[in-house]
Amino acid sequence: MTGVPVPAAATPDHMGDPVVGQAGLWNIANLLTMMRLVLVPGFVMLLIHDGGHDPAWRSFAWAAFAIAMITDLFDGELARRYGLVTDFGKIADPIADKAIMGAALVGLSALGDLPWWVTGVILFREIGITLMRFWVIRHGVIPASRGGKLKTLTQGIAVGMYILALTGPLATLRAWAMAAAVVLTVLTGLDYIRQAVVLRRAGLAAQRERAAAQGKPTQGKPTQGKPGQAKSQAQPDLQAAMDADPERETGAERERRTSPRRQSHQNG
Numbered sequence: 001m002t003g004v005p006v007p008a009a010a011t012p013d014h015m016g017d018p019v020v021g022q023a024g025l026w027n028i029a030n031l032l033t034m035m036r037l038v039l040v041p042g043f044v045m046l047l048i049h050d051g052g053h054d055p056a057w058r059s060f061a062w063a064a065f066a067i068a069m070i071t072d073l074f075d076g077e078l079a080r081r082y083g084l085v086t087d088f089g090k091i092a093d094p095i096a097d098k099a100i101m102g103a104a105l106v107g108l109s110a111l112g113d114l115p116w117w118v119t120g121v122i123l124f125r126e127i128g129i130t131l132m133r134f135w136v137i138r139h140g141v142i143p144a145s146r147g148g149k150l151k152t153l154t155q156g157i158a159v160g161m162y163i164l165a166l167t168g169p170l171a172t173l174r175a176w177a178m179a180a181a182v183v184l185t186v187l188t189g190l191d192y193i194r195q196a197v198v199l200r201r202a203g204l205a206a207q208r209e210r211a212a213a214q215g216k217p218t219q220g221k222p223t224q225g226k227p228g229q230a231k232s233q234a235q236p237d238l239q240a241a242m243d244a245d246p247e248r249e250t251g252a253e254r255e256r257r258t259s260p261r262r263q264s265h266q267n268g
Helices: 028-052 055-082 087-110 116-135 146-163 169-215 227-244 251-267
Strands: 010-012 018-020
Touching: 028 055, 028 087, 055 087, 055 146, 087 116, 087 146, 116 169, 146 169
Parallel strands: none
Antiparallel strands: 010 018
């Protein structure tokens, strides 16, 4: 015994990354997640304050959005590295992610700065993939791919640039950044659907194999039944075997089978 605590078996979180153990509710990772949830209504108020087009208030809104995005990176990393995973974090972390991004997209579209179809595509993908993860979670966890993480980063940069009151070349640059975010959103969403289908098929196939293995009788196990039934079933099999191979008959059986013939010859 070395006295060093042995970590519990690693389990994947909602992003598919391994986490260790089950920590208490009040830890730094959960506190950052709670702070991100509290930032959502404050961010919305800053974004729409004074008509939503004041550059100063938009800068404050951008600061709140940036803090939320940064805390998202830190709370996940802390939870994975130090085993600060909790059931609350598993549920609240993805909700906080979708809440701050959804609030920013809807707010920008309501202000007329971002087309509604862009907001619809991104939100439909994010909500759909989250529901799909829960749909196939009994078969396994769909890990976050590199494309998915790049999508999240691109979305954060593009939305952050739209929150700021940019003009000129920077406004053109943010449009291209949002276009890249939309493309990555669609492509990674299709890839996650493919992974979910493959994972579900593999899980169902494994279930069928287990069911077949449980329903298959054990080889070499004697058949249970009444002695009379076993004897009656064994007699036709013995007679068929002897008819197919007369040399295997015992002397007693041969004497019994041929005795009627001998009596007939004697009587004749």
